[in-house]
Amino acid sequence: xxxxxxxxxxxxxxxxxxxxxxxxxxxxxxxxxxxxxxxxxxxxxxxxxxxxxxxxxxxxxxxxxxxxxxxxxxxxxxxxxxxxxxxxxxxxxxxxxxxxxxxxxxxxxxxxxxxxxxxxxxxxxxxxxxxxxxxxxxxxxxxxxxxxxxxxxxxxxxxxxxxxxxxxxxxxxxxxxxxxxxxxxxxxxxxxxxxxxxxxxxxxxxxxxxxxxxxxxxxxxxxxxxxxxxxxxxxxxxxxxxxxxxxxxxxxxxxxxxxxxxxxxxxxxxxxxxxxxxxxxxxxxxxxxxxxxxxxxxxxxx
Amino acid sequence: xxxxxxxxxxxxxxxxxxxxxxxxxxxxxxxxxxxxxxxxxxxxxxxxxxxxxxxxxxxxxxxxxxxxxxxxxxxxxxxxxxxxxxxxxxxxxxxxxxxxxxxxxxxxxxxxxxxxxxxxxxxxxxxxxxxxxxxxxxxxxxxxxxxxxxxxxxxxxxxxxxxxxxxxxxxxxxxxxxxxxxxxxxxxxxxxxxxxxxxxxxxxxxxxxxxxxxxxxxxxxxxxxxxxxxxxxxxxxxxxxxxxxxxxxxxxxxxxxxxxxxxxxxxxxxxxxxxxxxxxxxxxxxxxxxxxxxxxxxxxxx
Numbered sequence: 001x002x003x004x005x006x007x008x009x010x011x012x013x014x015x016x017x018x019x020x021x022x023x024x025x026x027x028x029x030x031x032x033x034x035x036x037x038x039x040x041x042x043x044x045x046x047x048x049x050x051x052x053x054x055x056x057x058x059x060x061x062x063x064x065x066x067x068x069x070x071x072x073x074x075x076x077x078x079x080x081x082x083x084x085x086x087x088x089x090x091x092x093x094x095x096x097x098x099x100x101x102x103x104x105x106x107x108x109x110x111x112x113x114x115x116x117x118x119x120x121x122x123x124x125x126x127x128x129x130x131x132x133x134x135x136x137x138x139x140x141x142x143x144x145x146x147x148x149x150x151x152x153x154x155x156x157x158x159x160x161x162x163x164x165x166x167x168x169x170x171x172x173x174x175x176x177x178x179x180x181x182x183x184x185x186x187x188x189x190x191x192x193x194x195x196x197x198x199x200x201x202x203x204x205x206x207x208x209x210x211x212x213x214x215x216x217x218x219x220x221x222x223x224x225x226x227x228x229x230x231x232x233x234x235x236x237x238x239x240x241x242x243x244x245x246x247x248x249x250x251x252x253x254x255x256x257x258x259x260x261x262x263x264x265x266x267x268x269x270x271x272x273x274x275x276x277x278x279x280x281x282x283x284x285x286x287x288x289x290x291x292x293x294x295x296x297x298x299x300x301x302x
Numbered sequence: 303x304x305x306x307x308x309x310x311x312x313x314x315x316x317x318x319x320x321x322x323x324x325x326x327x328x329x330x331x332x333x334x335x336x337x338x339x340x341x342x343x344x345x346x347x348x349x350x351x352x353x354x355x356x357x358x359x360x361x362x363x364x365x366x367x368x369x370x371x372x373x374x375x376x377x378x379x380x381x382x383x384x385x386x387x388x389x390x391x392x393x394x395x396x397x398x399x400x401x402x403x404x405x406x407x408x409x410x411x412x413x414x415x416x417x418x419x420x421x422x423x424x425x426x427x428x429x430x431x432x433x434x435x436x437x438x439x440x441x442x443x444x445x446x447x448x449x450x451x452x453x454x455x456x457x458x459x460x461x462x463x464x465x466x467x468x469x470x471x472x473x474x475x476x477x478x479x480x481x482x483x484x485x486x487x488x489x490x491x492x493x494x495x496x497x498x499x500x501x502x503x504x505x506x507x508x509x510x511x512x513x514x515x516x517x518x519x520x521x522x523x524x525x526x527x528x529x530x531x532x533x534x535x536x537x538x539x540x541x542x543x544x545x546x547x548x549x550x551x552x553x554x555x556x557x558x559x560x561x562x563x564x565x566x567x568x569x570x571x572x573x574x575x576x577x578x579x580x581x582x583x584x585x586x587x588x589x590x591x592x593x594x595x596x597x598x599x600x601x602x603x604x
Contacts, residue, residue, distance in 0.1 A: 032460050041460060041468035092426060097397075097418025116399025117471045120422065124394060124429065125464045131433045132455035135448045145447045146437045153434035158334050158343060162427045166343035169419045 009299050012292035019059035019079075024050070026080045030133060044114040044122035045129075049087050051105050056225075057082040057196040060293075064200030064214055065140065067284035074140035075203045077133055078148060082196050084130035085152065089161050089192075091123040098169065099251070127156070141205025148199060155195030164188025171254035178259045178268070182223060185256070189229075190222025206284075213282055220276040221293060227269040228301045230255035234262060235301075266301070273298045311601050314594035321361035321381075326352070328382045332435060346416040346424035347431075351389050354407050358527075359384040359498040362595075366502030366516055367442065369586035376442035377505045379435055380450060384498050386432035387454065391463050391494075393425040400471065401553070429458070443507025450501060457497030466490025473556035480561045480570070484525060487558070491531075492524025508586075515584055522578040523595060529571040530603045532557035536564060537603075568603070575600045 027049055032042045058079035065075035072079075094101040094109040095116065102112050111119035134148050142148060154160060164187030171184065197214040206214065233248045234257050248255050256265035273294045280290035329351055334344045360381030367377035374381075396403040396411040397418065404414050413421035436450050444450060456462060466489030473486065499516040508516065535550045536559050550557050558567035575596045582592035 038460075038465055038468040038472055040472060041465060045460075088426075092422055095399075095419075095422060097399075097413070097422055111399070117397075118468065120394055120397060120399055121464055121468050121471070124390075124425075125460050125468075127426065127429055128455050128459040128464060131451060132459055135451035135455060146451075149433060149437035149448075149451060153430050153437060157430040157434055158340075158347075158427050162423055162430060163340055163343060166340040166420065166423050166427075169423070170340055170342060 005295055005299060008292050009296035010292075012289050012296045015063060015289050015292075016054060016056065016059050019062050020055045022062075022076060023055045023058040023079055023083060026076050027083060030077070030080055031129070040114060040118055041121055041125060044110055044118045045125055047113060048091050048104075048110045048122065049083070049126070051107055053083065053087070053105070055083060057086050057192060060193065060196040060218075061200035063286050063289055064197040064206075064283075065204040066200075067286035067290070068201055068204030068206045068210065069141065070285065072200070074138040075200050077137040078199050078203060079196075081130040081133040081137065081152065082192070082199065084126045084133060085156055086192065088123045088126035088130065089165070091119055091126070093165060095119060098165070101247070138203075140203035142202045143205075147202055151195050151198045151202060155191040160187055160191035160195070161189075164191070168254065173252035174254065176254035176259050178256060178264070181254050181256050181259045182268075184254060185223055185226040186219065189226040190219045193222035193225065194218030210282075210284065213279055217276055217279040217283060217290065220272040220279070221297065224269045224272040224276065224294075224297050227256045227265055227272075228297055230257055231262065231265060231269070231301045269301065270298065307597055307601060310594050311598035312594075314591050314598045317365060317591050317594075318356060318358065318361050321364050322357045324364070324378060325357045325360040325381055325385060328378050329385060332379070332382055333431070342416060342420050343423055343427060346412055346420045347427055349415060350393050350406075350412045350424065351385070351428070353409055355385065355389070357385060359388050359494060362495065362498040362520075363502035365588050365591055366499040366508075366585075367506040368502075369588035369592070370503055370506030370508045370512065371443065372587065374502070376440040377502050379439040380501050380505060381498075383432040383435040383439065383454065384494070384501065386428045386435060387458055387463075388494065390425040390428035390432065391467070393421055393428070395467060397421060400467070403549070440505075442505035444504045449504055453497050453500045453504060457493040462489055462493035462497070463491075466493070470556065475554035476556065478556040478561050480558060480566070483556050483558050483561045484570075486556060487525055487528040488521065491528040492521045495524030495527065496520030512584075512586065515581055519578050519581040519585060519592065522574040522581070523599065526571045526574040526578065526596075526599050529558045529567055529574075530599055532559055533564065533567060533571070533603045571603065572600065 031046055034043045034046055036042055061079040061082055062072035062075050066072040091110045093099050094104055095111055102109055110122060134152060139145055164184055167184040168188055194215055197218040201211050201214045276294040277291050280294060281287055283290045333348055336345045336348055338344055363381040363384055364374040364377050368374040393412045395401050396406055397413055404411055412424060436454060439450060441447055466486055469486040470490055496517055499520040500513060503513050503516045578596040579593050582596060583589055585592045
């Protein structure tokens with residue numbers, strides 16, 4: 001059994017590894033050079049974009065496009081835009097006025113290296129550059145050119161990531177129900193994971209029914225991913241996640257294990273991943289990879 | 303002579319007053335309600351958007367559209383998006399890690415009222431909402447639906463407002479040439495003024511030649527506007543500009559009067575406005591209003 005779980009999860013891991021290389025090359029080509037003015041801004045942008053991210057969101061975008069269209073070449077710029085916008089959120093989340101994290105992925109946070117002002121601007125620039133990149137993306141089989149922008153702004157704005165981060169800040173130090181934690185995780189994390197799939201599906205020309213399926217799958221994967229992060233934060237060593245152990249608890253963050261304990265949080269994550277695996281079976285040519293991601297996420301915290 | 307300057311400048315002022323009311327109504331309809339969750343985020347957004355802004359950028363967008371098309375109704379959502387993005391920049395510029403201004407337009411800055419974290423997020427949300435609003439804007443006579451996004455991201459990103467603010471931060475406390483100050487003002491201020499005109503012109507279906515003319519006019523107006531702000535900061539009372547007198551000097555900001563003295567800065571502004579008035583004559587049906595704006599900006603600091 002263990003062996004088949006390994007095999008199932010490694011299918012997605014192999015895809016992720018291949019996608020990472022494509023994305024990193026495209027990101028490098030698309031970002032302003034560090035030697036162009038204003039240099040510290042461009043260095044700050046590149047520091048956080050090339051900080052060892054897994055490129056999960058771009059990979060999901062490529063995978064969804066491939067699953068529908070058979071090829072993901074048209075989705076590469078859109079995938080790059082997603083990573084820019086994801087990196088914007090990481091830089092801003094770490095700021096002293098927000099989560100005040102000095103470390104990210106085992107390295108000093110952006111504002112520690114470049115100062116608070118430059119970190120704020122690097123985040124702002126990545127958000128703008130993400131939309132600029134999307135507006136120059138090939139359309140593939142997308143019918144409405146502005147649908148791409150709409151998918152990503154919905155996932156990013158007050159009903160998505162930014163609204164979720166506000167809920168996160170506001171819940172600090174308060175007792176929070178699992179329902180409210182999940183509503184926050186949905187906006188803060190799941191909306192952009194879902195948006196990444198929808199973006200790839202849109203470029204691939206997916207039917208409305210298939211898009212709904214991607215949406216349902218993405219929300220579950222996204223929620224399970226964030227609950228997994230909560231669980232890792234409770235358990236892992238600094239080495240593994242690159243920041244202080246139990247930092248969520250120390251800051252009174254609203255988390256799934258904080259709301260209902262580790263065991264019930266694990267059960268919630270397992271339930272979501274079970275549903276995701278079931279939905280994954282109908283996700284087109286890359287169904288096996290989507291199933292594999294659900295297995296992979298389950299393994300990550302078990 | 304004085305009387306004719308009054309009459310010429312008031313033509314634009316009257317347009318601005320009418321545009322302000324249209325824009326405020328459309329902004330109110332488009333922004334998330336303060337009673338919807340997360341409430342503090344939405345309150346922070348509305349606090350800064352409705353802080354008595356002149357709505358110069360939206361008015362320029364409407365005016366450019368009207369000048370080409372004869373009507374500006376199609377440009378209202380795009381104009382609203384510009385004000386959202388402008389307000390994002392004001393909120394972030396005031397943050398302690400940036401210009402550290404406790405006051406804006408005679409009221410406490412966003413972060414003073416809502417805290418740093420919520421102010422960062424309110425700015426982020428306005429930037430995302432600006433692009434969301436643009437992606438839902440009517441196209442008018444624009445041929446490429448994504449041209450609207452491209453015009454605004456160019457004006458906002460590392461080659462526009464955000465890059466300019468980075469140059470501004472980096473120049474603090476350093477001796478700076480007029481050339482460098484103008485390069486910074488061009489990105490920080492003039493690019494979005496120009497972008498506002500280009501956006502309206504695009505929706506109005508302007509010819510390439512007319513768009514170039516709007517671009518040339520916008521850069522000059524934008525530079526003169528920012529030099530005017532520099533001059534006001536040196537001279538005016540706190541009451542008039544809503545922040546401490548001479549705050550630029552106290553912070554060692556790079557400004558035009560700081561680089562070459564008040565008199566040469568005034569001459570530079572007059573030169574730019576003279577050129578703008580000349581270009582304005584060829585800007586279509588609303589040429590008189592565009593000329594009037596140049597007169598208005600000259601009057602502001604004289």
